[in-house]
Amino acid sequence: MAITITMGIQKGGCGKSTTSGILSYLLKEDGYRVLSIDMDSQGNLTELLSEQPSNEFIGKSVLEGIQQNDIKHYIVRISENLDLLPANNFLATLPRWIYTGKTYTGETIQFSGNPSLILDNVLDQVRDDYDFIIIDTPPSLSEQTTNALCASEYVVVLFESSNWCYSAIPNFIDSVNSANEFGKRETKVLGILRTLNDVRRNDAKAFNEMIEEDYPNEIFQTVITRKAPVGRLSLFGFNENAELKQALDQYRNFYKELIQRVKN
Numbered sequence: 001m002a003i004t005i006t007m008g009i010q011k012g013g014c015g016k017s018t019t020s021g022i023l024s025y026l027l028k029e030d031g032y033r034v035l036s037i038d039m040d041s042q043g044n045l046t047e048l049l050s051e052q053p054s055n056e057f058i059g060k061s062v063l064e065g066i067q068q069n070d071i072k073h074y075i076v077r078i079s080e081n082l083d084l085l086p087a088n089n090f091l092a093t094l095p096r097w098i099y100t101g102k103t104y105t106g107e108t109i110q111f112s113g114n115p116s117l118i119l120d121n122v123l124d125q126v127r128d129d130y131d132f133i134i135i136d137t138p139p140s141l142s143e144q145t146t147n148a149l150c151a152s153e154y155v156v157v158l159f160e161s162s163n164w165c166y167s168a169i170p171n172f173i174d175s176v177n178s179a180n181e182f183g184k185r186e187t188k189v190l191g192i193l194r195t196l197n198d199v200r201r202n203d204a205k206a207f208n209e210m211i212e213e214d215y216p217n218e219i220f221q222t223v224i225t226r227k228a229p230v231g232r233l234s235l236f237g238f239n240e241n242a243e244l245k246q247a248l249d250q251y252r253n254f255y256k257e258l259i260q261r262v263k264n
């Protein structure tokens with residue numbers, strides 16, 4: 001049965017999609033069977049892993065999988081051991097569908113049950129097919145995010161050293177605790193990952209220390225610094241990328257820590 005891990009924080013540009021993509025890649029390289037799910041209508045994880053525009057997946061995305069209650073049909077094979085449930089802009093219509101039953105094509109598909117547990121319920125159709133399910137979320141505490149949290153055993157909180165990301169953390173952890181209370185998966189924070197770190201900036205150093213003091217048990221020791229090869233992954237992808245090794249270097253340490261925590 002798959003272990004499901006969501007990457008999240010309701011602040012934009014903190015490395016959620018990049019980390020989701022790299023973690024999925026490292027897991028499959030390690031021989032695990034991985035399903036990556038894009039729950040963000042921006043479709044960034046979709047484009048990173050598929051190397052295609054997210055519009056290629058209109059009508060063939062996680063949104064339709066959820067609405068049709070048939071997730072298997074919408075899974076895209078990326079490589080051996082790595083599958084993707086893609087997203088595109090229409091995923092932004094998920095809340096409207098949940099509350100009105102109207103899909104973006106005008107079809108009516110009534111849904112009953114807990115609006116936060118829809119993803120959790122449909123994932124039961126594929127949990128036995130994978131070792132890990134990795135979910136990327138949007139920068140908001142929307143239905144997409146609450147569904148991802150309620151479908152997950154673990155959550156990695158992304159922290160980019162800035163005041164606004166710092167102030168987002170308590171509310172995000174409250175949302176994880178709500179998922180723990182109302183969901184079925186005993187959702188908990190696996191750790192807080194510092195990303196996009198500008199090691200030479202004093203304010204970044206100060207935030208690094210503050211967060212270590214505030215969350216000593218949660219913080220991962222690995223700090224992901226701002227590095228051009230990581231930023232350029234969105235351009236070059238994982239295949240035929242001459243600087244892939246540099247892009248993955250720091251993430252390998254995070255990966256070791258993550259696997260150790262999951263195993264404990």
Ligand SMILES: Nc1ncnc2c1ncn2[C@@H]1O[C@H](COP(=O)(O)OP(=O)(O)OP(=O)(O)O)[C@@H](O)[C@H]1O
Pocket residue numbers: 011012013014015016017018019040042044137138139158195196197224225226227228230231232233234
């Ligand atoms: N370690 C890094 N070094 C340099 N650039 C990075 C690094 N991590 C991510 N980036 C770049 O920073 C930007 C934001 O990263 P990413 O899209 O992963 O964040 P996000 O949290 O998913 O954003 P959003 O909230 O919009 O979904 C992207 O352009 C990405 O390529």
Ligand SMILES: [Mg+2]
Pocket residue numbers: 016017018040042044045136137138
């Ligand atoms: Mg993103």
